[in-house]
Amino acid sequence: MDVVLEADQLGKRYGSTWALRDCTLRLPAGRIAALVGPNGAGKSTLLHMAVGLLRPDAGAVRVFGQSPYNNTSTLADIGFVAQDTPLYRDFSAAELVTAGAKLNRRWDAALARNRLAQLGIPPDRPVDKLSGGQRAQVALALALAKRPRLLLLDEPVASLDPLARREFLQSLMGSVADAGTTVLLSSHLLADLERVCDYLIVLQSARVQLTGTVDEIAAGHRQLIGPRHDGTPPAGVAAVVRASHTDRQSTLLVRTDGPIDDPSWAVREVTIEDIILAYLADGETMTSHTEWGVPA
Template sequence: MDIVLETDQLGKRYGRAWALRDCSLRLPAGRVAALVGPNGAGKSTLLHLAVGLLRPDAGAVRVFGQAPYDNIAVLSDIGFVAQDTPLYRDFTAGELFTMGAKLNQRFDLAMAHHRLTQIGIPRDKAVGKLSGGQRAQVALALAMAKRPRLLLLDEPVASIDPLARREFLQALIGVVAETGTTVLLSSHLLADLERTCDYLIVLHTSQVRLTGGVDALIAGHRQLVGPRHGDRPPSGVAHVVRATHTDRQSTLLVRTDGPIHDPAWTAHDVTLEDIILAYLGDGDTQSGRTHAAWGAPA
């Protein structure tokens, strides 16, 4: 399996505070991956390290097997849409495409113009006068016209309306289907990610909490509802991700390593959003009386 992006104990520090620490992950080629985490988890820092805008203070980051910092050979294969899609607002889309063609040897000018024609965005209007959704589409067209092997997107649709967001994601899926580009998409919008992505990376407190293919992760997690007794989950549970207790009942979101046969417990399917929120939570919550926690690694 080809690995496009790999980090090994990667860390970045601002002053005395670590924005990213002990971050280890591997992103397989051909995936559309969601990068999820709360504000301050290190998502933007990870993307900036991957695209060579920052140097690591610990560990290593490799893109296509090489360090990206000051590496023209690697950077030419990376497309990047930064948070808030920063563009030269006085330039028209056509002028931005002309600049892109002069700065990138493989820039596909015809593809960039075709993308905007398909979605009805004018090429002769200053991008500062376009809507937020239109600017996001221009930024995506610029990034994809590089013909990148890896596309990094940092919250590209966070500030645009639902219709524009849907159009952007549809365009992204269409372009990826045509080119086979690997995508790493950072976003807080979990419902959008569930419709778009087939791979998941969860960052929390500057570290990786979970990675894997979406289908496999959903198949490997269950919500269990059963009686409140003892401190051990039933057989078939690898570990408890999150537990909620009342005096009589426990509700567990678990990662499984086999079937759940205990008749005292009822198993329910979970969504990707359920899994993400569980891994971003504090693990154990209780209502009513205080009980012993379900001690299990995350």
């Protein structure tokens, strides 16, 4: 299995506060991965270290087996769209495409121009005069014009309306499908991510809580409803992720390691959104992360 992005005990500290700590993960090639977590969980910090904008204070991050910091050979294979889609606002989209050709050794100007034309974005209008959705599409077109092997997107649809978000994600899927680009997409919008992503990384309290393929994670979690939980989970339960109780009944979201045959518990499937929310809610108490389907 080819690993595109790898972090080993990665950490970044600002003063006495760790923005990211003991981050260990491996992102396989060809995945469209969701990076999920609340504000302050370390998502942007991880992406900025992966693209070489920040130097780690602990551990290591490797992209294609190399450190991205001060490494132009690695950066040539990375496309990055930052959270605020930073663009030269006085430039038109056409001028940005021309500038990109002068700044990147591998540049597909025709791809960028064709994408902008298909989306109906005026090529000669200053970027500052475009809508938020159009600016996000321009930033994505420029990132894709690099023909990157890894595309990093930091909250690219956070400020967009539902229609613009759908159009952005549809165009993203169409663009990376043929190229085989690996994508790491940070967002709070769980429903959007569930539609487009096949891999999941959950960050909470500066640490990785869960990582693996969407299918494996969904298959490895269940909701149990049964008698008041006395602290001993039934056979087949590896861990209780989240629990709620009434006087007579307990509802548990659990990670399984086998079949649950206890007839006193009703077993139900759960959505990826349910799983993410459970890990985020209890992230403060978790000290290690769960990794699915990726060798350690």
